[in-house]
Amino acid sequence: MSRIVSVWLPRWPILRFLATQTKTPSVKPVDPDRPFVLIDSGGKGPRIAALNEAAEAAGLVPGEPLADARAKAGDLQAHAIESATDDTALRRLALWATRYTPTASPWSAANGADGFFLDIEGAAHLFGGEEALLADLSARLEKNFGLPARIAVADTPGTAWALSRFHAARNCILPCGREAEALMPLPIEALRLSPETCATLRRLGFKTVGALLDKPRAPFAARFPAELLCRIDQALGRLEEPLVPIVAPPVYHSLRYLIEPIITQQAVVALARRLMQTLTHVLTRDDVGARALRLSLYRVDGAVETIDVGLTLPTRNVSHVTRLLDLKLEAQSATHDAGFGFEAIGLAVIRAEAMPAQQAEFDIQNHLEVPNEHSMERCAALIDTLRQRLGAHSVRWFTPVASHIPERAEMLLPVAASNAINFKETAVAEPAEGNIRPLLLLPRAESTEVVALIPNGPPRRFRWRGVTYEIAGAQGPERIASEWWRNHNGHRSVEPTRDYYLVEDTGGHRFWLYREGLYERETAAARWFVQGLFA
Numbered sequence: 360m361s362r363i364v365s366v367w368l369p370r371w372p373i374l375r376f377l378a379t380q381t382k383t384p385s386v387k388p389v390d391p392d393r394p395f396v397l398i399d400s401g402g403k404g405p406r407i408a409a410l411n412e413a414a415e416a417a418g419l420v421p422g423e424p425l426a427d428a429r430a431k432a433g434d435l436q437a438h439a440i441e442s443a444t445d446d447t448a449l450r451r452l453a454l455w456a457t458r459y460t461p462t463a464s465p466w467s468a469a470n471g472a473d474g475f476f477l478d479i480e481g482a483a484h485l486f487g488g489e490e491a492l493l494a495d496l497s498a499r500l501e502k503n504f505g506l507p508a509r510i511a512v513a514d515t516p517g518t519a520w521a522l523s524r525f526h527a528a529r530n531c532i533l534p535c536g537r538e539a540e541a542l543m544p545l546p547i548e549a550l551r552l553s554p555e556t557c558a559t560l561r562r563l564g565f566k567t568v569g570a571l572l573d574k575p576r577a578p579f580a581a582r583f584p585a586e587l588l589c590r591i592d593q594a595l596g597r598l599e600e601p602l603v604p605i606v607a608p609p610v611y612h613s614l615r616y617l618i619e620p621i622i623t624q625q626a627v628v629a630l631a632r633r634l635m636q637t638l639t640h641v642l643t644r645d646d647v648g649a650r651a652l653r654l655s656l657y658r659v660d661g662a663v664e665t666i667d668v669g670l671t672l673p674t675r676n677v678s679h680v681t682r683l684l685d686l687k688l689e690a691q692s693a694t695h696d697a698g699f700g701f702e703a704i705g706l707a708v709i710r711a712e713a714m715p716a717q718q719a720e721f722d723i724q725n726h727l728e729v730p731n732e733h734s735m736e737r738c739a740a741l742i743d744t745l746r747q748r749l750g751a752h753s754v755r756w757f758t759p760v761a762s763h764i765p766e767r768a769e770m771l772l773p774v775a776a777s778n779a780i781n782f783k784e785t786a787v788a789e790p791a792e793g794n795i796r797p798l799l800l801l802p803r804a805e806s807t808e809v810v811a812l813i814p815n816g817p818p819r820r821f822r823w824r825g826v827t828y829e830i831a832g833a834q835g836p837e838r839i840a841s842e843w844w845r846n847h848n849g850h851r852s853v854e855p856t857r858d859y860y861l862v863e864d865t866g867g868h869r870f871w872l873y874r875e876g877l878y879e880r881e882t883a884a885a886r887w888f889v890q891g892l893f894a
Contacts, residue, residue, distance in 0.1 A: 362489070363602075364477040365519035366456070366496070367509045371473035372397050372409040372445050374506060376438065394432040397440035398425055408440045422554075446472060452504070453605045454663050457655065458703050459492060461612050464602040466520075470551060474508075474523065476516055476602050485614075493530045503661035516602065517594030518542060521549035521568075538595050543569030550590040556583060568594075606665075609653070609707030613637045620659050620700025624688050627656065627704065632681045634706035639675045648673025648714030654684055657703040666691070669751065671739035671774060673714040679740055686747035742774055763839050764857075765800060765890060794837050795861065797871045797891030804888035807872065814878040814885065817860055821872065823889050828864040835860035836874075855881050861893070869893035 368374070376397065380389055389395050394417045399408035405425040407414075417432040429435050446465070453463040453475040462478035479492060486492040493510050500506045511522035511531040518538045522531045525545045533541050542549065545568050547560050560583075565571055571579070571591065579587055592598035613634040621627060631654055642648060650673050654666040668683050745754045757769040807823040817833035836858035855876035863869045871891035876882030 361478050361480045363513060363516045363519045364479055365474065365511050365523040367474040367523040368506050369509065370409060370411060372440055373411050375445055375448050378505065389436055393434055393436055395436040396428060398437050399440050450605060455661050458657050459496060461608050462602060462604045464604050470520060478602060489532050497530060514538060515594055515596045516600050517590060520551060521545055521594065525549045539572060542594060550594060552586060552590060556587060607709055609709050610711045611638050611641055611708040614703060614705040616703045620702050622697045622700045627688060628681060628685045630704050631684050631706055632677060635677045635680050638706065638708060639677055642675045646713060646715050647711040648675050649708045650712050651710035652680065653707045653709050655705040656701045659699040659702050671742045672736065673712040683743055683747050762842060764841065798894045799892045801890055804890040807887050807889050809887040818862060818872060830862045831865050833860050833862045
């Protein structure tokens, strides 16, 4: 069973607009003491989407045409509503609310898009209980954002939503299992039904939720849309209503509230180290390591900054993670603004992978345990450091491709921390015994002029980049044909066969040459190319 907090922000679009109007000089200032409305220009013409208390006192209602509203209130102030901006600001507010619980979800358009849900199951005790959590949440919304909120706690999102909007008390905590009792006196609008469904129910004499609960379900199913019974079942807990969190719920999470705000990078890193040490105990217990972490910095003014760190391999190394966070903070220092400081810091493992314990080496002679420093782990640590300094897409590595053709045998791709990495599997396979490969492979094979004793024989002399080389020795050929599974316009590939030679000139320089095409079988005059150089 979950405990859901529903936070309703009455007049949210109006309050957000008034809070930001001073930042837009081009917009005429609004007098909050006079009737003011936000207009939605839909298919039926301009209509009221939100209004302040003065407009309500003048008799205006949401959904009313703007022309009728101007007739009622001659000094009416009107501006176009900014739905996208309102939704973005609401999402930022829900992100700020993750200081209370990792699961915060903004209301959807069907719920009014003027509030958010919090799942506080297992988190309320950190604040001294549900009552203390609600008091702290309400006070911070009023102090930091100037938003008077109505808050309710219940076992289901539907009931919590209904109580936050229609209960007499500003903050309401409903004991478990009393959803039906709490919903019965509330109006039918508390079920989050469409205006058309509510209007039809009222015409039939149903004004409260209690009038619906005791009636047979079959007539409602036959006459009304499915949303009616669905909303009733969701509110009573008979039907699940999963929340969509603003950020992916972390696998492991540690949060620290500070008595005094901190500002400096050193203080943030030191606290992040402590949080990682706390998480390490849990990770060790579950035999897992962190592959992706998120550091959340909650500013005093309500803003939230997040720093994501991806790791090449799972790790529980506190020093390594702390160093990566330090590098990320240092990279963002040019644009980093702590404002009045950070009042809370959270570190979450958003992706974990199996990391079983490994046997360390043991010095039998001296009876000492020797650290087992695997080259794979050292390479992963180097990659992580470079990715933080240079950027995630600036560090790339070669990935093998199923092809014998040298230029197609590997691909250079960014090291993606989201993909599991096995260095042994990703290492390029060693060539067959005796078939060595050059240290430098040219980006594209370059044509060369070759002199050979016989058409299919090894080269004796070649001219490349304007220089003639006399060959002292040659090794080969190594024949490589194109893959049989490759098709060209629906037919088997017709790429010529290649015969590769390792040649050394009289000066000791070694080259990798190949002849393209089999003489008198694939071509009448084979072509030669230089593809690589040896040390």
